[in-house]
Amino acid sequence: MTAAHPAQALEAAGLARPVADSSFDRIARLVQRQLGVPTALVTIVLPDAQVYPGALGLPDPFQATRRTTLTEPLCGTTISMGRPLVVEDLRADPVLSRTATVTELGMGAYAGFPIFDRNGIPVGTVCALDSEPHPWSSTDLATLADLAASCTAELRLRLERQRAHRIQKVAVHATRRTRLLLELTERFAGATTLEETVEAMRASAAGIGTMWAGMALLDPSGTALTLVEREGTYPHLARHWPLTHPAVAAATRTRRPAFFRDGAAVLRAMPTFAPWVDESMGAMAFLPLVTDDRLLGLVALLWRGPHDHDDENRRTAAALATSVTQALARVRVLDERHRVATTLQAAMLTDLPAVPHLELSSTYASATRTDKVGGDWYDAVVLDARSCVLMIGDVTGHDMQAAARMGQLRSMLRTLVWCQAGPPAELLHELDHANIGLGLAASGTALVARLDCTDDDGCRLTWSTAGHPRPVVVRADGRVQELAGRPDLMLGFAPSTRRTDHTADLARGDTLVLYTDGLVESRTVDYAVRADELYRALQDLASCPTADLPRRLVERLVHGEQRDDVAVLAARVR
Incomplete structure (x- = not known):
């Protein structure tokens, strides 16, 4: 034309x-x-x-x-x-x-x-x-x-x-490769943990016809590689490879991929590899994972039979190695960020005080996703030998800023509790005024519970909630009761809102349980169903020692990938 x-x-x-x-x-x-x-x-x-x-x-x-x-x-x-x-x-x-x-x-x-x-x-x-x-x-x-x-x-x-x-x-040939690259991008885009990266690597390798793919990461010593997992591993494949091992030496030394058509090609290139490879084995490839000229590890690929590594196959393998490298670098950054945030958060969650009439115990479990950290917190302040104030809350957000705002909000409430003798509703009212007036403007939920105990009659509980889940009481006889009382507006929106106090009596052996919504909320299960699960778990754990109750409650209710932080605070009347 x-x-x-x-x-x-x-x-x-x-x-x-x-x-x-x-x-x-x-x-x-x-x-x-x-x-x-x-x-x-x-x-x-x-x-x-x-x-x-x-x-x-x-x-x-x-x-x-x-x-x-x-x-x-x-x-x-x-x-x-x-x-x-x-x-x-x-x-x-x-x-x-x-x-x-x-x-x-x-x-x-x-x-x-x-x-x-x-x-x-x-x-x-x-x-x-x-x-x-x-x-x-x-x-x-x-x-x-x-x-x-x-x-x-x-x-x-x-x-x-x-x-x-x-x-x-x-362009059908090029389109097919582009599709493979897009699939690589999609698979690795959401990988935020080492396990997710390995799974994405295995799925991508299967897409180019391999029968097995493994990832080995460099040890802290920098002298050996260790396979991340062994599922489907060739029986004679070693789990630990010194960098001098003939299987990986060339790839790790030159930082270039090594491709072999079959077991015979491996033996021709590396005769000393004979104890692990025979000529009947399929094709192999070793892809070094390198970032900023620093070796992170290596991906090993194994095909069922002979396989000719043409230019397209080599480019696809190189793209796989690049995707794995980028995902590993991202995981390390997220791990570090999560470690810093959780360390900051844990540092602000001080040890619970000793209270004469109460056994106190708590737990904090951060989300398992490494790019998430929450604003969940708890606290307890002893007013005198017979009175103490328990607090729990959840600041909106899942990042470093949320953790920082949580620390400021918790500190303000802690100060208000110590300096003022007002009831919980008044404390929450003053907290919200300070939150807005001092420019923190944090939003979230909080619950303040005051316990006044006597030697004979147990404790009088006075509590108020700013949008936070209501307290649950496990009675001494094993009955579980969610306390009645409508939650008021959460913090950070209308500091002049009227807040309400609610009361209840706790007898000897009764346990007050405060928790954040991460314990019961689920994207796939109705809140009412999860609440029933909470009540059943508390019934089963009614005789559990107070020190173990929060931890065992989280283990019972939170399964698989934990998307939100969880804080639990328990107080049992002695």
């Missing part, structure tokens, strides 16, 4: 065939009807002929064959001009009267508008013809212009469709 005459593209798109086309025939009917002419054509001009995918009123045999080989046809003249050709009386024109349109087709009037391909090159016409002279009105010409534009749009659509098909056909 040349820019001067795009006949090849027209042929490929099926527009150079002398056959009727329903879309172009429809346009010809519109021309005939709107302009009141006996003949209307949609013409495609080829180097040696003219074809009519849309035609009405052509004399025989042209109407049936949809093709002519006229010399110097008027549609050709229209194309060469690149603009409309309009003639009311062809026979009166000394030049046009001798054209084949007049002499062979018997036409007396012509109005034609060019149609263009996707490059703006005229390749055909939409035209109206009459056997007698015909005065063309401005409305006639405007109609032809609109219909020619419709033909151009249809023509370009088909040419683009054909071009896209050709490109797809030519």
Whole structure:
């Protein structure tokens, strides 16, 4: 195909065939009807002929064959001009009267508008013809212009469709590799732990036909590699490989992948590898994982039989190694961030004080995802020998800022508790005022519970909650009771909101349990169902020592990947 005459593209798109086309025939009917002419054509001009995918009123045999080989046809003249050709009386024109349109087709009037391909090159016409002279009105010409534009749009659509098909056909090989790379990207994009990275690596390796894939990471000593997992491992494959091991020495020393067609190729390159490899083994590849010129580890791939490593296979393997390396680097960064945040958070969760009439115990469990850290907290302040205040809360967010805001909010409440003798509702009210007034503006939930104990009658509990889950009491006889009381608005939105105190009595042996919502919330299970699970777990653990209760409660209710932090605070009346 040349820019001067795009006949090849027209042929490929099926527009150079002398056959009727329903879309172009429809346009010809519109021309005939709107302009009141006996003949209307949609013409495609080829180097040696003219074809009519849309035609009405052509004399025989042209109407049936949809093709002519006229010399110097008027549609050709229209194309060469690149603009409309309009003639009311062809026979009166000394030049046009001798054209084949007049002499062979018997036409007396012509109005034609060019149609263009996707490059703006005229390749055909939409035209109206009459056997007698015909005065063309401005409305006639405007109609032809609109219909020619419709033909151009249809023509370009088909040419683009054909071009896209050709490109797809030519690039099918590259597309397959691109799809593999996209799958690599998708698999590794969500990997935030070493386990997820290994799973993504194994799935990606299976996609290129391997029977097994393993990842070995560099030991802290920097002298050996250790396989992360052994599932599906070839029985004779070692778990620990010194960097001098013949299987990995070349790849780790040169930092370049090593590919072997089969076991025989491995033995030819590394005869000392004979104890672990025989000639019947399949292909192998060792891909070093390198970032900033620092070796992180190595990916080993094993195929079931011989495998020729062509350029595409090597590029895909290199992309796999790059994806694994980037995921490992991300995991290390997230691990470090999580470690810093949890250390900060744990440092702010001080040890619980000793209380004469109570046994106190707590636990804090951070989310298992390394890119998450929460704002869950708890605290206890002893007021005197008979009174103490327990606090628990959850600041909105799962990042370092949430942990920092949690520390500030907790410290403010701790100070208020120590300096003021007010009830819990008043303390939460003052806390929210300070939260907004001092510019912290943290949002979240909190619960304050005051316990006033006597030697004989147990304890009087007064509590107030700012959007936090209500307290649960495990009675001495094993009954589990969620305390009644409507939670008030959470912190950080309306500091002037009225807050309410609620009361309850705790007898000797009763256990007060405070917790954050990470203990019971689930994306897949109804809250009511999870609450029932909490009550059943507390019934089963009713006789559990106070020191173990929070930890065992978390173990009982939180399974698999923990998406949110959890804090539990328990107080048992002695």
